[in-house]
Amino acid sequence: MPQAASPHSKGALIEIRGLGKRFGSVVAVDDVSLTIDAGEFVALLGPSGSGKSTVLMSVAGFERPTAGQILIDGVDCTGLPPNKRNIGMVFQHYTLFPHLSVGDNVAFPLKMRGIGKAERRRQAEQALEVVRLSGYAERMPKQLSGGQQQRVALARAIVYNPRVLLMDEPLSALDKNLREEMQIEIKRLHAELGFTVVFVTHDQGEALTMADRIAILKAGRLQQVSPARSLYERPSNLFAAGFIGEMNILPVTWDGEKATFSNNQDIRLPAEALIEPIRPGAAVLAVRPERLSVAAPGEAGTWKATVRDVVYAGAGSLLITHLDDGSEVRLRMPSAGQANVRSGDTIGIRMPPEAVLLYPSGDAA
The missing domain is CATH 2.40.50.140 (Nucleic acid-binding proteins)
Known part of the structure; x- marks a missing residue:
C-alpha cells in the first residue's frame, strides 16, 4: 500500500457549541452542539433541509454562524476565513480546473500558500500516490473517470496535510460500484493519515458503513449522535427509527x-x-x-x-x-x-x- 513520504496528519478536536444559522426568517441550524474527537470520523445525516450541509459549511468557514462557536483544537475559529483553519474540503462536484493537469490541480492549494514549484510537484506526486493515482500527474481531468476525478479531489484536499477533512456528499455523483469503492478508499485514507473527518451524506448505508459516529439532524436540530450499531438497533426517538433503515x-x-x-x-x-x-x-x-x-x-x-x-x-x-x-x-x-x-x-x-x-x-x- 503506497504511503506518503511526508509526516502523517493528526486529527484535530472540533467543538461545535450552540451553533445557529438563519437565512432571513428561515432557521437552518438551531442550537447544535457536537464534539468531534481528534481523528474521529463523524457523518452528518438527515433529509434535505435538515441543516447538515450548513453545519459543515460553518465548520469550513464558508458560512458565518448567526449564533454559537466553532473551536478547532481549542482555538475559536468562528470568525476565521477558510484558509486560516487548516482544513481540507471535498465537495459533491469535483470542482477540478479543466485547463490544469492533474498534478497542477492537486498542487494548486500549495501554490496559494506560496510553496515553490519543485516542492509543489513533489508533494502533489506524494498525494497522488496516497490515493493510488501515481503516474497520472500529466493527464487532464477530462481523461479521467468519475472515480479517478474524485480521487484527484481527495488528493488536492490532503496535499497540505490538513488536520480536518470536510466532505459534502462527495460520492453522490458516482454510480453504485464506484461509490462503494470510494467508501473503502476514504476509510483507508482516514485510517492511514489520521485526520478528523466530518462527512455529510443523505445515504444511510454510506453513513452506517463509514462513520465512527452518526449525527442525525431534522429541521436544524440534532436528534441523535451515536455509533452506527447503537443508532440502528436503539434509535432514541421515532424520527431516528423511521429515518435509519x-x-x-x-x-x-x-x-x-x-x-x-x-x-x-x-x-x-x-x-x-x-x-x-x-x-x-x-x-x-x-x-x-x-x-x-x-x-x-x-x-x-x-x-x-x-x-x-x-x-x-x-x-x-x-x-x-x-x-x-x-x-x-x-x-x-x-x-x-x-x-x-x-x-x-x-x-x-x-x-x-x-x-x-x-x-x-x-x-x-
Missing part, C-alpha cells in the same frame, strides 16, 4: 407490560423495549423487517397476515403483508427457501419480543 411502525395500546393492536392481538415486551418510560395508553411499536420471520399460519405466538407482494432482490426478498386489522408489516429475509411464498398466501409472522422497540405516540416521525 427500514422500520415497521405500528400503533398500539400499552398497559405497562404488553402492547395490544387494534385487532386485540398483543405482545408482552421486556423492559429493554422501552426507549424511555411510557405511561399506559397510546404508544407506537417499531420492529426491523429483518428481525421478523415466516411461520405456518396459526402457529402459536405468531401473527396472522396476508401476503400482498413478494419482491425478489437477488440474495434477499421483501415480503409486504397485511395483518387482520389492515396494518402493513414488511419482512426481509434470504431469498433461498422462500420460493413457496406467493402473493395472496396466508402466513404466520414471528415477532420476537426482544426485537421490538416502544415509543410514545407523540414522538413525531
Whole structure:
C-alpha cells in the first residue's frame, strides 16, 4: 500500500457549541452542539433541509454562524476565513480546473500558500500516490473517470496535510460500484493519515458503513449522535427509527407490560423495549423487517397476515403483508427457501419480543 513520504496528519478536536444559522426568517441550524474527537470520523445525516450541509459549511468557514462557536483544537475559529483553519474540503462536484493537469490541480492549494514549484510537484506526486493515482500527474481531468476525478479531489484536499477533512456528499455523483469503492478508499485514507473527518451524506448505508459516529439532524436540530450499531438497533426517538433503515411502525395500546393492536392481538415486551418510560395508553411499536420471520399460519405466538407482494432482490426478498386489522408489516429475509411464498398466501409472522422497540405516540416521525 503506497504511503506518503511526508509526516502523517493528526486529527484535530472540533467543538461545535450552540451553533445557529438563519437565512432571513428561515432557521437552518438551531442550537447544535457536537464534539468531534481528534481523528474521529463523524457523518452528518438527515433529509434535505435538515441543516447538515450548513453545519459543515460553518465548520469550513464558508458560512458565518448567526449564533454559537466553532473551536478547532481549542482555538475559536468562528470568525476565521477558510484558509486560516487548516482544513481540507471535498465537495459533491469535483470542482477540478479543466485547463490544469492533474498534478497542477492537486498542487494548486500549495501554490496559494506560496510553496515553490519543485516542492509543489513533489508533494502533489506524494498525494497522488496516497490515493493510488501515481503516474497520472500529466493527464487532464477530462481523461479521467468519475472515480479517478474524485480521487484527484481527495488528493488536492490532503496535499497540505490538513488536520480536518470536510466532505459534502462527495460520492453522490458516482454510480453504485464506484461509490462503494470510494467508501473503502476514504476509510483507508482516514485510517492511514489520521485526520478528523466530518462527512455529510443523505445515504444511510454510506453513513452506517463509514462513520465512527452518526449525527442525525431534522429541521436544524440534532436528534441523535451515536455509533452506527447503537443508532440502528436503539434509535432514541421515532424520527431516528423511521429515518435509519427500514422500520415497521405500528400503533398500539400499552398497559405497562404488553402492547395490544387494534385487532386485540398483543405482545408482552421486556423492559429493554422501552426507549424511555411510557405511561399506559397510546404508544407506537417499531420492529426491523429483518428481525421478523415466516411461520405456518396459526402457529402459536405468531401473527396472522396476508401476503400482498413478494419482491425478489437477488440474495434477499421483501415480503409486504397485511395483518387482520389492515396494518402493513414488511419482512426481509434470504431469498433461498422462500420460493413457496406467493402473493395472496396466508402466513404466520414471528415477532420476537426482544426485537421490538416502544415509543410514545407523540414522538413525531
